[in-house]
Amino acid sequence: MGELVAATDLRVQPDHHMFGIGDQTAGFGGRAPLPGRGWLGVGSSAVLIGAAEDLVCPALRLEYWDGEPPTGPPDHEAQETTSLLLPTGRLALDEITGGAVPDVFVLPPGVYALRITCWNRERVRREFEALCRGGLDWDGPEFEAARAGLAGQERYLFQFWLQAPTSALLGSTGVLIHPGYDRLGITDSAARVTLIPPAEAEPLTVGPSSVLIPMEHQHGRPALRMESWNGPPPAPGPDHPGKQLRLHLPSGRLDLLHLPAGPAGVGEISAGMIPRIFDLPPGDYELRLTRRGSEPGEDARKERQLIQFWPIR
Incomplete structure (x- = not known):
């Protein structure tokens, strides 16, 4: 007892x-x-x-x-x-x-x-x-x-x-994505990305410090949540399989990029950037990207993306 x-x-x-x-x-x-x-x-x-x-x-x-x-x-x-x-x-x-x-x-x-x-x-x-x-x-x-x-x-x-x-959740942030963009980019401010390739069907890394995420825009503005953990977070359920990647974050200051489907140069990158949306300690990280289900009382068609970071020991 x-x-x-x-x-x-x-x-x-x-x-x-x-x-x-x-x-x-x-x-x-x-x-x-x-x-x-x-x-x-x-x-x-x-x-x-x-x-x-x-x-x-x-x-x-x-x-x-x-x-x-x-x-x-x-x-x-x-x-x-x-x-x-x-x-x-x-x-x-x-x-x-x-x-x-x-x-x-x-x-x-x-x-x-x-x-x-x-x-x-x-x-x-x-x-x-x-x-x-x-x-x-x-x-x-x-x-x-x-x-x-x-x-x-x-x-x-x-x-x-x-x-x-479980591991501990250390911090989080959330943002609604602007309509009209086919992809999101998460990049370290120190990476200085100047050219991004055309869209792919799956998330992919661009260099060691950036990741691109395709968006579906089924209904309304997609929601993005980013979380920092001190170790591996609990595994997502079978209804929400995740994609796991690795990133090197030299500064830990993350920018959010709104990107078109085609190649993006400096102009497109700058036009769709929200700088320093999330801060992490510099270092090497595991990243898990998961599509999540609807919140109680919200439209089930709304797209939700969850990005979880934890340090590589």
Whole structure:
């Protein structure tokens, strides 16, 4: 049986009957779907909870265990166990339009089992509904005192325990690609690329410090995310096979190039350049390029490219 390592207690302000917990640098696919008619939405790196009421603040407890915790008392209203990838381990509290509260809990990076247990959801919903129908002035002290008395009665317990450690995600950036370009280029600023060959069907390196990526532009503006890891990131799933390359980055200052399908000279390269879009320590890197799936609530036809860098040891 596991032992409790760390814990923290929070009060949550739901919005649109929701709040969430997740790795605060979650990337493509990391966002959780809306709970819908249920009470829980699960992404790869975050969860969304369907709270009973917006105007009553639930209590939230986060726990980190060194193994699977005890099942707990049997009087809970609902309980689910899932798995999350937490590439930084830095958890943020998502209060929807209220914004995110960063670093509410910090764990070692890894893949975690997460057991979520809740109490008193329906009771708080019924009692608050009765309060609203009771004829009290919503701006009066009696209503406010009764509402305050319900705060913290709806309770959620999040229990994390490590299933597998992973490399750590160190930094990331994202950009929407301009329409009308057939390729992207990622190049080290010190490489001084002056001529780029015509388009190929697959990603390819141009010299030791640049890579070209074909784009499909199926629908809308493609999204590009770049990540820096301290070691090999978790392997992509079978639905998202990746292409792996090696680059030498003499300065570590990366420029993004928007390129036409044909040969590109200095003029075309300069016209489509966004300089210094991402910084890495100089050195030799593995690069994994992966086409990713859609985010919850977004058009599945939108193209998403993920580039992950990690140093060659």
